[in-house]
Amino acid sequence: MKGLLVKDFRLMKGQKNFYFIIIAIAIGIAAISDDSSFLLGLPLVLSLFTLNTISYDEFDNGNAFLFTLPVSRAGYVIEKYCFAFLIGCSVWIFTIFLALVLGLLNVKADVSETMVTAMAVLPAVIVIQAIMIPFQLKFGAEKGRIALLGALGALFMISIVLVKAAKMLKIDTANFVNHLPMISKSAVTAMVLVILVIILLLSLKASISIMKHKEF
Amino acid sequence: MLKIEHLKKNYDNFSLNCSLEVHHGCVTGLIGQNGAGKSTTFKAVLGLISADGGSVRIFGKDLQEFVSEDRENIGVALSDSGFSGYLTVKDIIPILKNLYRNFDYSFFTEQTRRFQLPFDKKIKDFSTGMKAKLKVLVAISHKAKLLILDEPTAGLDVIARDELLEILREFMERDEERSILISSHISSDLETICDDIYMIHEGKVILHEDTDVLLSDYALLKIDEEQFKKLDKQFVLRSKKENYGYSCLTNQKRYYAENYPRIAIEKGTIDEVITMMIRGQES
Known part of the structure; x- marks a missing residue:
C-alpha cells in the first residue's frame, strides 16, 4: 500500500504549480479582504485531488497494470481513503494555521469565527470524499461527475417531494425542528463523529465491492 | 509453474x-x-x-x-x-x-x-x-x-x-x-x-x-493436383488449394522427403504454419 501512496504523492507533485496557484490566490484574497474564514474552502478544493489520482490511474487503461502489481483491490481502495485522509487533514491544518496567522495580522478578522468554520469544514470534506470516491470508482472521471450530479438532483427532488408531502399532510416541519430537545455540544460532536464514521465505513464498503467486480 | x-x-x-x-x-x-x-x-x-x-x-x-x-x-x-x-x-x-x-x-x-x-x-x-x-x-x-x-x-x-x-x-x-x-x-x-x-x-x-520441432519437422508440401490425389495424407495437418495445385502442411517432413522425393518441400516458418493452420482445410 505504501507503494501506491508514494505513486499518488508523486502524481500530485507533478501538479504542484496548479496547487501553488490556488493557494496563492486564496491567500491573496484573504489578505485584502476582512474575512479569512473562506480560506477554509481550500481543503475542500485540494482534497479533490484524491479523485484526480483515480482518474490518473484509469487514464490509458493504467488500472490493468496497477492490479498486476502486488496490490489487492481492497488494498487499492483503502489506500485511496488513506490518501484522501492525509491530504484532507494536512491541508485542513495548514489552512487553519494560515487563517489564524492572517486573522492575527488583521485586527478586524474574527478568529473564533474562523475556528467554528474550520470545525464545520472538516466533516463536510469527509462527507464529500465519502460520496465522491465510490462514484468516481464506479463510473470513472467523466461519467462519475454526471452520476454525482444526477444523484444530487435526485436527492433534491426527494427533499422537495418530502416537504410538499409534509405540507399536504399539514405537518409543521419548522415547528418540529424548533421543538427538538436541546442537546449539549459534546453530545452533538459525538453524534457527528459517529455518523461520520458510519458514512465512511459504508462508503469504504461500497468502494471495495465496486472495485472487486471491476474488469480491466 | x-x-x-x-x-x-x-x-x-x-x-x-x-x-x-x-x-x-x-x-x-x-x-x-x-x-x-x-x-x-x-x-x-x-x-x-x-x-x-x-x-x-x-x-x-x-x-x-x-x-x-x-x-x-x-x-x-x-x-x-x-x-x-x-x-x-x-x-x-x-x-x-x-x-x-x-x-x-x-x-x-x-x-x-x-x-x-x-x-x-x-x-x-x-x-x-x-x-x-x-x-x-x-x-x-x-x-x-x-x-x-x-x-x-x-x-x-x-x-x-x-x-x-x-x-x-x-x-x-x-x-x-x-x-x-x-x-x-x-x-x-x-x-x-x-x-x-x-x-x-x-x-x-x-x-x-x-x-x-516446429522448425525442423514442419514443412509445406507444394504439389499439383495429380500428386495431391496420390499423396498419403496421414501426416498432412492442413491443405489449401493454390493456383498451382495444393500446399499441404505436415509435421513429418522426413516422411514425405523420403517417400516422395519428387515433390517440392519447403521448410515451414512459424508464419506459414500459422497461415496454414488458420486458412487451410483439415484433412
Whole structure:
C-alpha cells in the first residue's frame, strides 16, 4: 500500500504549480479582504485531488497494470481513503494555521469565527470524499461527475417531494425542528463523529465491492 | 509453474476456451492473430477479468487463493497498460521499492542507464521503444520467478526488438528456475526465444509444439493436383488449394522427403504454419 501512496504523492507533485496557484490566490484574497474564514474552502478544493489520482490511474487503461502489481483491490481502495485522509487533514491544518496567522495580522478578522468554520469544514470534506470516491470508482472521471450530479438532483427532488408531502399532510416541519430537545455540544460532536464514521465505513464498503467486480 | 485448464471467458461475439502450461525454466510463446484471445488469456491469468470457467494455477496455487505477496513473484508487462505517463523513472523507483521486497535498485538503475532511459522525463514523452524497454525492466527487476509479457515487442523496430529479447535472455540465464509466458504476433521474436509455442485462434489453442520441432519437422508440401490425389495424407495437418495445385502442411517432413522425393518441400516458418493452420482445410 505504501507503494501506491508514494505513486499518488508523486502524481500530485507533478501538479504542484496548479496547487501553488490556488493557494496563492486564496491567500491573496484573504489578505485584502476582512474575512479569512473562506480560506477554509481550500481543503475542500485540494482534497479533490484524491479523485484526480483515480482518474490518473484509469487514464490509458493504467488500472490493468496497477492490479498486476502486488496490490489487492481492497488494498487499492483503502489506500485511496488513506490518501484522501492525509491530504484532507494536512491541508485542513495548514489552512487553519494560515487563517489564524492572517486573522492575527488583521485586527478586524474574527478568529473564533474562523475556528467554528474550520470545525464545520472538516466533516463536510469527509462527507464529500465519502460520496465522491465510490462514484468516481464506479463510473470513472467523466461519467462519475454526471452520476454525482444526477444523484444530487435526485436527492433534491426527494427533499422537495418530502416537504410538499409534509405540507399536504399539514405537518409543521419548522415547528418540529424548533421543538427538538436541546442537546449539549459534546453530545452533538459525538453524534457527528459517529455518523461520520458510519458514512465512511459504508462508503469504504461500497468502494471495495465496486472495485472487486471491476474488469480491466 | 503456470497451468491453465479449460479457461473460459465468454463475450457477446467471442468465447475463450484455453488450456496451456508453462514449465520451470521454459519460455513459452503464445501466438495468434489480433483478437485471437491472447490478451484475454493474459488478463484472466492475472485476475484482471473474471473467468467463466476452468482453472488457473500459478506456482501450484489456485488464482482464487492468490494474495498480493504471491504477485511479487510475477513480473508483468502489458501491451496496452503501464505506469501513468505522468510519472518519471525517478518517480517509479521509490514506488517499486515500496511494492516489492526484492526490488533490485542497483540492477534497475544500471539497466535504465544501459538502455539510456531518461530519469527525469515523463513516461508519456518516451519513444515507443523506450516505453517498451521500461515496461520489461520493471517486470524483471524484482527477481520474479515468472514473467507474463503481453506483446512486449509490439511496435518496435528490429534493433529495439533485439535489445528487448536480449534483456529476456539475460533474465533467463540468471536463474534456471525462471519461466516466461510471452505473446507476440511477430513470429520471428518467438522463434528465437521460445522453447515451445502455443498457437491460438478464435479463442482456442489450435497447435502446441516445441519450437525446435516446429522448425525442423514442419514443412509445406507444394504439389499439383495429380500428386495431391496420390499423396498419403496421414501426416498432412492442413491443405489449401493454390493456383498451382495444393500446399499441404505436415509435421513429418522426413516422411514425405523420403517417400516422395519428387515433390517440392519447403521448410515451414512459424508464419506459414500459422497461415496454414488458420486458412487451410483439415484433412
